[in-house]
Amino acid sequence: MINLDGDIQNLPADANLGSILVEHAQPLRAFFAWRHKRNYEGFWFSTTIRSHVPFESLLERQFLLSADFDPSITALSAQPLGLLWPAGTTVDTRNGRTRTLRSHVPDFFCRHTDGSATLIDVRRPDNVGDPHFQLTAELCTVTGWNYSIFTGLESPTAETLDWLAGYRMDRYAPTPESYEKLLTTFDTEKALRTGVRTAARNAELAQDVVLGNVLHLLFHGELHFDPSKPLTMESTIRRHRELTA
Structure with a gap:
């Protein structure tokens, strides 16, 4: 039916x-x-x-x-x-x-x-x-x-995704002008804190705006992290899912 x-x-x-x-x-x-x-x-x-x-x-x-x-x-x-x-x-x-x-x-x-x-x-x-x-x-x-x-997500993945989901909406998406700059920043993996600072400088945007943009991209799989570990400002972020040689 x-x-x-x-x-x-x-x-x-x-x-x-x-x-x-x-x-x-x-x-x-x-x-x-x-x-x-x-x-x-x-x-x-x-x-x-x-x-x-x-x-x-x-x-x-x-x-x-x-x-x-x-x-x-x-x-x-x-x-x-x-x-x-x-x-x-x-x-x-x-x-x-x-x-x-x-x-x-x-x-x-x-x-x-x-x-x-x-x-x-x-x-x-x-x-x-x-x-x-x-x-x-x-x-x-x-x-x-x-x-x-x-049967449910395990901790800490459950808590991380529940928090990260708050940034999934379009209002946190980067502008077309800053989108590629944000992604390029993480071509080489780096800590979230370092990447946000670098991306903010390259895109000439406030760090809190860029942080929201990056979290949005993390939720939608355009940037990657290890969801089995708590997401912090020191977490390693990269553009590509797998590390490249």
């Missing part, structure tokens, strides 16, 4: 499903909120698709943040399709019992730069044994999609 331009269609779960542009699908259901609800929901402005994407938990928000940071993702949609199984379908659970399945709505769908696609469920690490995931993975094998269960 998929909602394309307001038209909900029931499609067979076969290889032809892989040709559908699921990244353009609308959510199958509304995202409701009420007072004292345990989950936190809202909208994440995705700079990847230039639009707001709904989420139903802070873990889903973290996935959307990580998707924005991932240069291989070119498009995505939330709760893009519903999977329906024949009545009486059962699977074995972790405790050895069987469970009857009816339907499942995966959390996100992503399209990548190479044309491949990934269907994503978002769950806490202690809740990845849901039997729906087994059948969802089997469906993805048929359609040619990848399947992934996102």
